[in-house]
Amino acid sequence: MSPSHIPPETLARAAPPGSSxxxxxxLAPAHQREPLQAIAAFTGEIRRIPWHTQEAEVGRATLHWWRTELAxxxxxxxxxxxxxxxxxxxxEHQLPGAELRAILDEADRALDGDRPETFPEQLRLAERHAAAPLRLAAQVLVGDASATGYATALGSAVGLTRSLRLQGLAARYGDSDLPRETLRQAGVPAEGPLLQSDGTALPSLLRALAVQADAIAPLFPAARGQAPExxxxxxxxxxxxxxxxxxxxxxxxxxxxxPAELIRGRLTLTPLRKVWVAWRGQP
Structure with a gap:
């Protein structure tokens, strides 16, 4: 394998076969696929750190190493x-280092366990951090930064959806990033594991998840309105x-x-539906 090629196991962690x-x-043209894979693999390696590190200090040390490595x-x-x-x-594509550092910043916030206060604040954070990989991908695909706004709008909606999908797992360990305001209004404790072992908090948690899903859904059609002409x-x-x-x-x-499906496990689409949606570019 050429040293410029991405290790298959690294790419498989970021984009497992059959994943979105x-x-x-x-769907990317062959000549653009490897730079997109490099962005995806880097993003995957960084996003794994908060989820696979039991000690926050170990995670921070790993992220510090990656910051030095990124430089x-x-x-x-x-x-x-x-x-x-x-x-x-x-x-080759003049990718800005600030966007790659934003991916590291997102992992830093996840390690800190700092929940946003409101949904608008969470959306702003998603625009800054979670949307960075799609901004980088858009620059590779169109050759400049002209689609930055479109990629930011889509990327923030994607990031919030990805976060919501993981709430069943996150709720068990107390590292949910649901907005504090949403939790308070649903009657969920804002500290500690959201899903208590006795199940008493489950109805309130389901209300919070439903509110979050309702807030995310309109972001996608709004983002499509920012598509380039x-x-x-x-x-x-x-x-x-x-x-x-x-x-x-x-x-x-x-x-x-x-939202109960989120508690039971990682809700997913069938392979056939994934193929159909990806091919059409429409849900």
Missing amino acids: LDYALR RILEGGGQHPLAAPLAAAVH DRRRVAALRPVTAYAALHQALIAEILRRG
Whole structure:
């Protein structure tokens, strides 16, 4: 394997076969696929840290190492197996280091367990951090930053949907990032595990999850209203649009089946529906 290629196991962690990200990447032209895979793999490695680190200090040390490594990557160096393909993507597509650092900042916030106070605050954080990978992908696909606003709107909706999907697991460990205001209004304690072992908090938690799903759903059609007017750019952004459409379909499924499905496990779409939604770019 060439040193500039992404290790298959690293890519598989970020975009497992049959995942929404896997379907979206398959829609990218061959010459753009590897830089998109490098962005996806880097994002996946960073986002794994808060979830797979039991000690916050260990997670912070890992993120500190990655910040140093990213500085080397931006200079064309680096030691990690992802360094060469990511450095090549940065150089070829003039990817801003600030966007890659935003992915690290998101993981830092997750380690801190700092819940936003309100949904608008959570949305602003999603626009700043969670949308960064889609902004980078859009720059690769269209060749400049002209689709930044569109990618930010789609990426923040995607990020909030991804977070909501994980709430069943997060609620058991007290690291949910649901807004404090939403929790208070639903009668859920804002500190500690949201899902108590005796199940007494379950009805309140379901109300909070339903409120969150209702708040996220309108973000997708609003984001589509920011699509570029140039049809060629819209066509070039097909992988990004497909990825967002898959998450829009997921939020619709959550609304249809109810938030209890989030508690039971990671709600997902069938493979056939994923193929159909990704191909159409519409939920």
